[in-house]
Amino acid sequence: MGEAALKLAESDPFAVADVSVETQQAVERFLYRQAEILDEKQWDDWLALYTKDGHYWMPAREDQTDGDGVPNIFWENNDIMKMRIRRNNHPHAHSQAPENRLCHVVSNVIIEDEAPNGDIVVRSRFHCAEYLRYEVRQFTGKYRHLLVRDGDSYKIALQRVDLVNREGPWEYVMQWWL
Amino acid sequence: MTQSQTWTDEKIAALVEPDRVHRLAYTDQELFDLEMERIFEKLWIYIGHESQVKEPGDYYLARVGRQPMVMTRDGKGEIHVLYNRCPHRGAQLCTARAGNAGKHLRCSYHAWTFNLDGRIDAIPAINGYDGTRFDKNDPLFHIKKAPRADNYRGFWFASLAEDGPGLEEHLGQAKIALDQLIDRAPGKECEVVGDCFQMVQQSNWKIFLENQIDVSHPGATHESTGYAAMTVEEDMKAAGETPPLEYGFLTDFKRIGIDGWDKFGTTGHPQGHTTLEGYMGLRPDDPDTNEYVRLMYDAYGETKAEEILGVDMHHVLLYPCNSVQPPLQQLRTIRPLAPNKTLTEIWQFRLKDAPEAIYRRSLGYYYLVNSPSTMVNADDLFNWWKCQNGLTSDGGDWISLHRNAGQDLPPDDHGIVHSAPASMSELPLRHMMQVWKDYMTNGHAKVGG
Ligand code: FES
Ligand SMILES: [Fe+2]
Numbered sequence: 068m069g070e071a072a073l074k075l076a077e078s079d080p081f082a083v084a085d086v087s088v089e090t091q092q093a094v095e096r097f098l099y100r101q102a103e104i105l106d107e108k109q110w111d112d113w114l115a116l117y118t119k120d121g122h123y124w125m126p127a128r129e130d131q132t133d134g135d136g137v138p139n140i141f142w143e144n145n146d147i148m149k150m151r152i153r154r155n156n157h158p159h160a161h162s163q164a165p166e167n168r169l170c171h172v173v174s175n176v177i178i179e180d181e182a183p184n185g186d187i188v189v190r191s192r193f194h195c196a197e198y199l200r201y202e203v204r205q206f207t208g209k210y211r212h213l214l215v216r217d218g219d220s221y222k223i224a225l226q227r228v229d230l231v232n233r234e235g236p237w238e239y240v241m242q243w244w245l
Numbered sequence: 246m247t248q249s250q251t252w253t254d255e256k257i258a259a260l261v262e263p264d265r266v267h268r269l270a271y272t273d274q275e276l277f278d279l280e281m282e283r284i285f286e287k288l289w290i291y292i293g294h295e296s297q298v299k300e301p302g303d304y305y306l307a308r309v310g311r312q313p314m315v316m317t318r319d320g321k322g323e324i325h326v327l328y329n330r331c332p333h334r335g336a337q338l339c340t341a342r343a344g345n346a347g348k349h350l351r352c353s354y355h356a357w358t359f360n361l362d363g364r365i366d367a368i369p370a371i372n373g374y375d376g377t378r379f380d381k382n383d384p385l386f387h388i389k390k391a392p393r394a395d396n397y398r399g400f401w402f403a404s405l406a407e408d409g410p411g412l413e414e415h416l417g418q419a420k421i422a423l424d425q426l427i428d429r430a431p432g433k434e435c436e437v438v439g440d441c442f443q444m445v446q447q448s449n450w451k452i453f454l455e456n457q458i459d460v461s462h463p464g465a466t467h468e469s470t471g472y473a474a475m476t477v478e479e480d481m482k483a484a485g486e487t488p489p490l491e492y493g494f495l496t497d498f499k500r501i502g503i504d505g506w507d508k509f510g511t512t513g514h515p516q517g518h519t520t521l522e523g524y525m526g527l528r529p530d531d532p533d534t535n536e537y538v539r540l541m542y543d544a545y546g547e548t549k550a551e552e553i554l555g556v557d558m559h560h561v562l563l564y565p566c567n568s569v570q571p572p573l574q575q576l577r578t579i580r581p582l583a584p585n586k587t588l589t590e591i592w593q594f595r596l597k598d599a600p601e602a603i604y605r606r607s608l609g610y611y612y613l614v615n616s617p618s619t620m621v622n623a624d625d626l627f628n629w630w631k632c633q634n635g636l637t638s639d640g641g642d643w644i645s646l647h648r649n650a651g652q653d654l655p656p657d658d659h660g661i662v663h664s665a666p667a668s669m670s671e672l673p674l675r676h677m678m679q680v681w682k683d684y685m686t687n688g689h690a691k692v693g694g
Contacts, residue, residue: 138442146481150473152473157472161466162627236443238445239444240444240626242623
């Protein structure tokens with residue numbers, strides 16, 4: 068099991084850490100900025116959000132504790148994220164024409180652990196509307212981030228995304244992260 | 246077979262010519278209902294693998310044509326395929342996609358309970374039935390069973406027709422698809438990995454089957470993904486890293502291009518099954534593969550192991566409902582819902598006692614090609630949806646299947662037709678529609694046999 072997955076699995080998912088207002092604000096700002104980067108398709112900034120071996124992970128089941136070695140809806144490191152960006156921006160990415168639009172609202176931000184070195188485990192909820200081919204569809208779910216300290220900000224070592232409808236069936240596939 | 250006023254045998258037959266098919270075969274609701282009756286509620290339809298119901302009391306839902314079915318395992322370990330309907334007043338018995346019912350299936354409405362083979366166990370206040378026509382031993386009051394249920398090496402199928410060819414006869418030579426899912430395991434067994442991905446295609450079920458063995462599409466449809474994967478591979482190599490082997494599944498689309506797919510032969514079987522040969526032998530000379538081959542030699546002996554690994558079959562379609570990719574341990578089942586709506590269940594299998602790396606390779610394919618975030622099937626799904634839309638228009642009545650028409654090789658000893666050498670022939674598409682015509686009119690296939 069990866070170190071980041073282990074940390075997330077071991078953190079109490081209902082804990083509420085007693086953190087400073089500054090920490091709370093900095094973490095919230097980070098999460099809001101991540102959502103904005105995704106909605107505005109600022110892909111260089113997106114890749115820079117993650118540590119070198121960081122992962123974006125959307126499990127297919129709630130009881131999964133690690134994305135490695137099991138089926139997932141998303142399990143992506145920097146290389147696969149780059150592949151997805153380059154593919155979706157290719158003129159012959161047929162399913163992406165016309166291009167989609169995403170709009171996120173992130174809320175209910177609760178820091179569950181602040182390590183002595185400043186690393187953070189934080190959970191939050193999101194709602195996202197996707198506009199594609201003249202229709203809107205809705206996604207909603209829970210984020211859990213393992214953030215590692217990086218200067219005065221953070222980088223994502225692991226982001227877990229639990230969709231409320233993770234079992235499907237899927238009306239059509241997802242081509243961008245949520 | 247009920248007779249249709251609109252769709253007489255003559256009219257159905259006129260939809261399928263040797264090199265083209267009329268669009269109504271893909272869009273008409275009445276034809277769809279006839280397909281359900283004459284194909285999906287008659288032929289052997291895939292239910293699931295025995296490992297989906299491992300323990301006594303386990304159940305898993307399946308749809309056969311328009312019928313909601315459930316596969317159960319009873320206390321003796323036996324598997325049954327039942328209609329998911331209570332014989333009392335008709336309530337659906339199992340609502341979750343999968344679960345464990347314990348010792349009995351208990352109806353939520355009036356608490357009748359049933360054994361896992363469908364027989365009545367108990368009815369509350371049963372004396373109310375004294376002196377009525379109700380009879381606990383009458384099968385009418387048991388959960389109805391599929392008229393025929395059978396398995397081939399742990400893969401369960403049901404036929405809703407009382408008689409017809411047996412399962413093995415129906416599978417014929419195409420049973421190699423299922424053999425390969427098992428025989429490639431040094432432990433000589435396979436099992437499902439996790440739960441399946443369920444995806445709804447906004448298109449006719451035949452469009453899906455036709456796409457799976459259509460070699461003229463990958464280079465065109467999947468070009469963007471092939472290109473992106475190739476640039477990432479190049480970046481990794483430039484940084485001194487080794488790209489994972491499964492990226493090769495994607496770079497192939499770019500490497501082979503649009504017109505490089507003529508190396509891969511296709512076939513059509515008399516029952517309607519079709520195959521696409523070659524493409525992904527997956528015998529690279531790397532330590533993981535070599536370790537796997539060594540385990541296969543230990544299990545089977547060199548000759549037999551080489552015979553198993555030598556089968557290089559990218560795709561086998563078991564007509565009318567399965568798409569199997571044996572070297573990658575992937576199996577898809579389609580459940581048509583409407584002329585323009587098809588549910589797919591996508592499974593990955595694990596080969597018993599194969600090295601972890603071999604499982605990971607197949608998982609890589611499952612993720613990159615078959616998951617809900619796939620960068621490959623995304624474009625397929627989109628093309629099928631566009632085809633479905635185009636076929637509902639008056640912009641033309643026919644779809645063209647002319648590529649290498651008239652050049653198919655004559656049937657071999659098994660009645661199997663083969664594509665012309667070095668062609669990207671549309672043979673399997675023509676073949677499936679000829680068989681469709683037979684099933685829809687005569688009630689049995691006779692193509693090539
Ligand atoms: S409908 Fe099932 S017990 Fe009445
Ligand atoms: Fe494809």
